[in-house]
Amino acid sequence: MTALPLDTANQAGPDHVPPRRPRRGLAGLGLPVYVALALVFLLIPIGYTFAFSFNDSAKSNLAWRGFTLEKWLTVCNEPGLCEAFGNSILVGVVATVLATALGTAIAIALVRYRFRFRSSISLLLFLPMATPEVVLGAGLAAQFLALGTQKGIVTVILAHTMFCISFVVVTVKARVAGLDPALEEAGRDLYGSAAQVFWRITFPLLLPGILAAALLSFALSFDDFIITNFNAGSVDTFPKFIYIAAARGIPAEANVIASAVFILAIAIVVVSQVGRAARQKRLDRLS
Amino acid sequence: MAAMGTFAEAGADLEFIDISKRFPGFTAIENLNLTIPAGSFFALLGPSGCGKTTTLRLVAGLEEPSAGRILIGGTDVTQTKSFQRPVNTVFQSYALFPHMTVLENVAFGLRRRKIDDPLGKAHEALRLVELDHVAARRPAQLSGGQQQRVALARAVVNRPALLLLDEPLGALDLKLRRQMQLELKSIQTEIGLTFLHVTHDQEEAMTMADIVAVMNKGEIEQMGAPEQLYELPRTAFVANFLGQSNLFTGPVTGSTADAITVDISGRGIVVPRTRAQRHAGEVTIGVRPEKLLLHIEAPSADAGTNVLGPGRVTDVSFSGVSTSYIVQIPGLGAVTVFAQNMVFGPVVNEGAEVWVSWTVDHGFGLEDEPAHGSRFPADSSTNAIAVQRRADLETELEGA
Numbered sequence: 001m002t003a004l005p006l007d008t009a010n011q012a013g014p015d016h017v018p019p020r021r022p023r024r025g026l027a028g029l030g031l032p033v034y035v036a037l038a039l040v041f042l043l044i045p046i047g048y049t050f051a052f053s054f055n056d057s058a059k060s061n062l063a064w065r066g067f068t069l070e071k072w073l074t075v076c077n078e079p080g081l082c083e084a085f086g087n088s089i090l091v092g093v094v095a096t097v098l099a100t101a102l103g104t105a106i107a108i109a110l111v112r113y114r115f116r117f118r119s120s121i122s123l124l125l126f127l128p129m130a131t132p133e134v135v136l137g138a139g140l141a142a143q144f145l146a147l148g149t150q151k152g153i154v155t156v157i158l159a160h161t162m163f164c165i166s167f168v169v170v171t172v173k174a175r176v177a178g179l180d181p182a183l184e185e186a187g188r189d190l191y192g193s194a195a196q197v198f199w200r201i202t203f204p205l206l207l208p209g210i211l212a213a214a215l216l217s218f219a220l221s222f223d224d225f226i227i228t229n230f231n232a233g234s235v236d237t238f239p240k241f242i243y244i245a246a247a248r249g250i251p252a253e254a255n256v257i258a259s260a261v262f263i264l265a266i267a268i269v270v271v272s273q274v275g276r277a278a279r280q281k282r283l284d285r286l287s
Numbered sequence: 288m289a290a291m292g293t294f295a296e297a298g299a300d301l302e303f304i305d306i307s308k309r310f311p312g313f314t315a316i317e318n319l320n321l322t323i324p325a326g327s328f329f330a331l332l333g334p335s336g337c338g339k340t341t342t343l344r345l346v347a348g349l350e351e352p353s354a355g356r357i358l359i360g361g362t363d364v365t366q367t368k369s370f371q372r373p374v375n376t377v378f379q380s381y382a383l384f385p386h387m388t389v390l391e392n393v394a395f396g397l398r399r400r401k402i403d404d405p406l407g408k409a410h411e412a413l414r415l416v417e418l419d420h421v422a423a424r425r426p427a428q429l430s431g432g433q434q435q436r437v438a439l440a441r442a443v444v445n446r447p448a449l450l451l452l453d454e455p456l457g458a459l460d461l462k463l464r465r466q467m468q469l470e471l472k473s474i475q476t477e478i479g480l481t482f483l484h485v486t487h488d489q490e491e492a493m494t495m496a497d498i499v500a501v502m503n504k505g506e507i508e509q510m511g512a513p514e515q516l517y518e519l520p521r522t523a524f525v526a527n528f529l530g531q532s533n534l535f536t537g538p539v540t541g542s543t544a545d546a547i548t549v550d551i552s553g554r555g556i557v558v559p560r561t562r563a564q565r566h567a568g569e570v571t572i573g574v575r576p577e578k579l580l581l582h583i584e585a586p587s588a589d590a591g592t593n594v595l596g597p598g599r600v601t602d603v604s605f606s607g608v609s610t611s612y613i614v615q616i617p618g619l620g621a622v623t624v625f626a627q628n629m630v631f632g633p634v635v636n637e638g639a640e641v642w643v644s645w646t647v648d649h650g651f652g653l654e655d656e657p658a659h660g661s662r663f664p665a666d667s668s669t670n671a672i673a674v675q676r677r678a679d680l681e682t683e684l685e686g687a
């Protein structure tokens with residue numbers, strides 16, 4: 001019999017010696033410089049947006065006219081901006097919750113059960129990801145028109161839920177496939193009812209995948225302009241507001257919101273990484 | 288069944304009545320009737336794909352039988368859901384919950400049944416397997432042997448009427464496996480539960496179990512105490528799966544009140560009537576390799592002894608305690624002889640001319656219809672099965 005893979009992993013752990021770093025010559029300088037340039041290129045638009053959120057702008061926000069905190073403090077004074085932002089958050093949260101719940105259930109069904117049209121459903125779920133958004137948006141708009149549905153926030157939520165489901169299914173499916181069915185069987189064997197097994201074993205083990213799917217959904221929904229534009233009617237979301245505002249000059253308040261979202265996202269990533277490192281440290285100490 | 292807040296009083300009988308299990312495309316179990324007495328250590332032994340794991344899953348309620356009934360302690364549980372049966376399983380992969388501590392793993396079943404003081408009882412079970420000091424760790428931080436013991440504690444802590452063991456020692460190395468075999472056996476004696484142990488390792492089944500059932504192709508070939516199965520196998524499958532056997536086929540030429548004589552390539556071999564399943568026609572008889580004696584001169588004919596030979600030694604392999612000789616006898620093929628190493632080194636060398644003999648009482652006659660050709664190939668060594676299992680698992684993983 002062979003040793004468990006775990007044993008070998010444990011043996012490899014503490015004795016592992018990192019390879020020596022190669023000496024850096026003149027040629028070795030090329031890579032860091034290249035990386036630095038690429039990062040600068042990527043970060044310039046974000047830096048620009050952040051910097052110009054402090055611009056004491058008047059009509060347009062194109063030229064630097066001096067530093068002010070005023071736009072950050074009175075961001076909702078710009079007519080329609082905060083309302084559009086609120087709509088985006090509402091649509092994002094509702095669509096994410098719906099898509100994550102439905103998508104997780106679909107992913108579990110696709111991996112764990114055998115039923116008719118299983119592979120066709122799997123394939124069809126890829127279509128919204130592969131279809132150009134313009135086509136998807138226009139198609140949906142035509143359907144809502146044919147049904148006589150009033151366009152508004154509900155139609156936007158429906159549209160976003162639809163395309164987010166595909167991403168949730170793909171993300172969660174990978175996680176379900178990696179989940180040993182014996183764990184759920186052990187749960188049932190240890191007197192867990194179907195609901196208890198799901199909430200105490202399946203769900204916690206799928207949670208990282210579900211959270212990743214939810215974050216992805218929210219980001220996609222919050223960001224979406226094309227499908228929203230086709231199906232929102234007179235309702236504005238944040239991307240739609242910016243698009244319309246761009247015609248007459250984007251107000252600095254839009255930069256404020258964009259910067260705030262960016263900072264919030266970075267903060268979430270940092271906090272979760274620090275939390276994970278602390279947890280790992282605690283586990284290492286125990287063993 | 289599995290009443291809330293209480294433990295099973297003692298082990299319970301397990302009864303299969305006409306159980307069949309068919310999967311799309313193949314039948315795993317056909318018409319199985321089996322009773323496992325309360326408090327016994329029962330081993331289901333067989334090669335991969337013989338239906339033994341399916342049998343176990345039927346008892347646990349993880350599969351439903353296509354036909355038949357399952358009784359635990361006299362109560363019909365066929366329609367009962369897995370979580371309502373007074374049964375716990377030690378899974379082959381251990382299936383420890385990776386997101387819980389060892390202690391929470393062990394307390395899981397107690398909490399579901401709302402038993403008082405789940406953590407105290409979990410600690411107690413961990414002390415039984417000498418792992419209380421790792422209670423706060425996650426399963427991934429334990430070694431394979433420790434995980435196996437946690438899986439055992441997690442099942443035993445519930446005091447099930449019936450404990451199911453699905454090849455629980457398969458992933459451990461030989462030394463650890465021996466140690467765990469002893470521990471399992473002592474735990475079973477200590478708490479008096481009924482153990483149903485599924486394995487393809489014949490040595491493990493024989494050392495641990497009170498009763499062994501050898502399973503092949505969805506049916507039980509033979510069942511009994513380990514010594515009984517070993518000394519008097521009824522079929523060629525059992526004779527070769529449980530240890531090794533030398534098998535010969537020939538027609539019955541003579542018959543007395545207590546023995547039959549079988550013609551094996553011109554020599555009359557005597558088998559006691561009580562040790563032979565068939566007494567007329569073409570029969571297969573056998574003898575265990577360690578019951579054979581090697582002679583360098585033709586032994587004198589004797590009513591109580593069977594003699595074959597002369598033949599030539601074609602292989603000598605030394606294995607410490609004993610030496611195994613392969614003797615080619617013209618007209619018969621290879622005969623395996625195990626001789627204890629009473630002296631230093633082999634008694635005879637390759638190429639030597641030898642005779643083999645055994646006491647008439649050590650022979651046995653099988654009930655199989657003799658296959659074509661005069662010899663049964665020994666095709667079911669546990670090693671081959673282990674290789675097969677791994678291949679099966681790999682295909683399964685690729686398919687997933």
